[in-house]
Amino acid sequence: MKKTQIAIFVVISIIAILALISLSKPKANVSQSLPGIEVDNFKGEKLTPISETPALGIKGVQKIDVSNYKLSVEGLAKNKISYTYDEVINKYQSYTKVVTLNCVEGWSAKILWEGVLIEDLINDAQVYKDANTVVFYSLDGYTTSLPLDYIKAEKIILAYKMNGVTLPEDHGFPFRVVAESKYGYKWAKWVTKIELTNDPNYKGYWEERGFSNDANISTP
Numbered sequence: 001m002k003k004t005q006i007a008i009f010v011v012i013s014i015i016a017i018l019a020l021i022s023l024s025k026p027k028a029n030v031s032q033s034l035p036g037i038e039v040d041n042f043k044g045e046k047l048t049p050i051s052e053t054p055a056l057g058i059k060g061v062q063k064i065d066v067s068n069y070k071l072s073v074e075g076l077a078k079n080k081i082s083y084t085y086d087e088v089i090n091k092y093q094s095y096t097k098v099v100t101l102n103c104v105e106g107w108s109a110k111i112l113w114e115g116v117l118i119e120d121l122i123n124d125a126q127v128y129k130d131a132n133t134v135v136f137y138s139l140d141g142y143t144t145s146l147p148l149d150y151i152k153a154e155k156i157i158l159a160y161k162m163n164g165v166t167l168p169e170d171h172g173f174p175f176r177v178v179a180e181s182k183y184g185y186k187w188a189k190w191v192t193k194i195e196l197t198n199d200p201n202y203k204g205y206w207e208e209r210g211f212s213n214d215a216n217i218s219t220p
């Protein structure tokens with residue numbers, strides 16, 4: 001082979017290799033809302049299908065367009081943060097757990113949840129020492145609160161998937177709280193703001209209407 005032929009061969013080979021590398025790279029930071037396939041069990045545990053899980057809301061289903069959605073972390077924190085949907089999903093470690101949602105109305109649903117630790121989201125805001133309560137604000141005007149110590153100790157997640165599929169709109173898309181061992185009214189859906197306070201007696205929507213603030217599910 002002549003030198004020029006070798007040079008052309010080398011150049012073409014390099015282009016081909018670069019093309020292959022760029023094709024095989026996963027496209028990070030781009031969220032795709034593929035419907036996915038719902039799972040019906042997890043490690044042998046039977047899950048409740050989403051279709052059999054009631055969807056509640058004081059003002060009906062909230063529709064959130066993630067292209068102009070922000071999740072803010074405010075209150076007793078040095079560094080107020082405003083996250084996009086993709087930042088929450090891509091910047092933080094994800095966790096899965098099977099947790100049963102119990103409503104005071106008497107029904108329950110065992111679901112595989114996937115989301116990020118609320119502790120991780122608020123740590124980046126540099127929470128002040130006197131904060132002891134976390135208040136969740138939702139698009140429908142709903143609010144509820146949880147103790148900060150409980151959120152840390154129980155590794156409470158803000159979920160974006162249930163039974164392996166993107167959280168459906170009627171179950172709180174894009175993010176909802178999974179407040180395990182507490183009644184459903186602590187499981188805020190369509191969360192838009194997380195506020196750190198030093199008021200452990202803050203009363204949310206149902207708490208103001210007589211439901212207990214600790215909301216613990218009594219285990220007989």
Ligand SMILES: Nc1nc2c(c(=O)[nH]1)N[C@H]1C(S)=C(S)[C@@H](COP(=O)(O)O)O[C@H]1N2
Pocket residue numbers: 053054055056057058059101102103104138139140142170171172183184185186187188189190
């Ligand atoms: N934003 C918002 N979150 C909410 C509510 C609501 O009305 N608005 N209802 C709560 C109640 S009382 C229950 S039992 C659960 C029900 O969750 P699901 O609709 O996914 O079953 O959502 C909780 N989160």
Ligand SMILES: [Mo]
Pocket residue numbers: 056102103104105184185
């Ligand atoms: Mo509920």
